Amino acid sequence: MTKQITVYIVSDSAGESADLMIKTVMSQFTGQDIIMKHFSYVQNQQEMNNVITLAKYNPSIIAYTIVTPTLKHYLDQRAEEEGITAVDMMNPLMGVFSQKFQMEPTCEPGQIRKLDEDYFKRIEAIEFAVKYDDGQEARGLNQADLVLVGVSRTSKTPLSMYLANKKIKTANVPLIPEIPPPPELFSIPGIKCIGLIITPEKLNDIRKERLKNLGLTGPANYASLNRILTELEYAQNIMKRIGCPIIDVSNKAIEETADIILDLYNKRGSFA
Template identity: 70%
Template sequence: MNKKEIVYVVSDSVGETAELMVKAVTSQFNGADVEIQHISYVEDIQDLNNVIAVAKYSHSIIAYTIVIPDLKQYLDQRAREEGIIAVDLMNPLMEAFIEKFHKVPERQPGLMRKLDDNYFRRVEAIEFAVKYDDGQEIRGIKHADIVLVGVSRTSKTPLSMYLAHKKFKVANIPLVPEINPPEELFDIPKSKCIGLVITPDKLNEIREERLKSLGLNTHANYANLERILEELDYSETIMKRIGCPIINVSNKAVEETADLILAMLKKRGVINYE
């Protein structure tokens, strides 16, 4: 059995950047048998001495993203003295920024996470969209920024995910004649609810393609034109009862529909979106 090599990922923050870089390099060696060991939130020289000791003992590489000058200099010096390969993954690009843009870096650890509040909002919105997709959890309706309603195959799920990437919490509710919509749907502000409709022939085409992709009979009731008309009539009745805006998604890309939704909600003062 081949010996597993170790790379110590060292950072004065979380160390995600260094880990991704190491994984990217590893992939270029046919997924070499490399174990990544994390040493995050390095704060002082003693932390670095511990890393240097274990790296020397295991004949390993240190890959680091340390922006505090004193710690970086100490690690570079001690690694040279001990014959350890220590690779600075951040400083070469930082130096290029300094030379080209004539700006001085903050050299404070963890700034990316402090600045990137958008990242966490996006992750939260995506998790919300997954949890409250297709009416799975009715409680999500009152916590959503946007609620989408419509019959099956009106792009509710892809729209929810697309809008989630723009940091909006979206719940979507399918409208089916045999199932009463949740009462919570009529309690939320109608302005944040959007109804999605589609022409019968387009929906018929989409549903037949869906059945084909599943290896099912295209003559199933799901794609039956009379059934489709019944569903669309029912959905519009519910949308009128809610009093929500309605968008026809026929022949529209998800991005186009999403832009219409955001423009509509911004105009009504429901969201603040740039």
């Protein structure tokens, strides 16, 4: 026998998690007439009373995800008074987490949306860093939150990815004497750029090790000290022209350099 049931989905946030769960449960009761009605961002007792009034005169269930303690208590109390079935879809699991972590939940609505937004911003920044790595697609420099410049092997790429995981869209441009920098590099504010320098001796060691890892053991201009001195002088001239902050990465781990960049980024208003 087919019955018509109205499910009132009530939340002090968007109610998306309750909506998905209700649909999952509904799929197990095929052939039944189930109507869903949403009440999102419920913030006070009057709005809760409106739901109670509707549910009172229909075969219904109130399914809710409410984290605000006073609202949750009020709904539970009113539903019991009116003989309405109200199902708390969050509190049992919240209680288990609270017990395991030995702490009380924040009870702030809308946190899952904030987490989702953070996640997608991070993914967007990572995709940006990959797309605009090593001077690719110079047109993207204007869209970057931050642009790293420096000679080869100054950790531009790993720094770009590290910063991307902090939701900062980072591009990087290699400075090579034989290849002029893209014009876009000089059209963005110098404050949005960070120059990376390194001592000649340290870069010489890094490049020699790089060549060894590639199986190239003979002499190579790439790792010669004269070549390195030429590149570093050229790079510093470009950085002065841009007018950007310069960081010496010689004896710094990626995390240390990134912390310096993040400090600059935050102090200077996200390089706006």
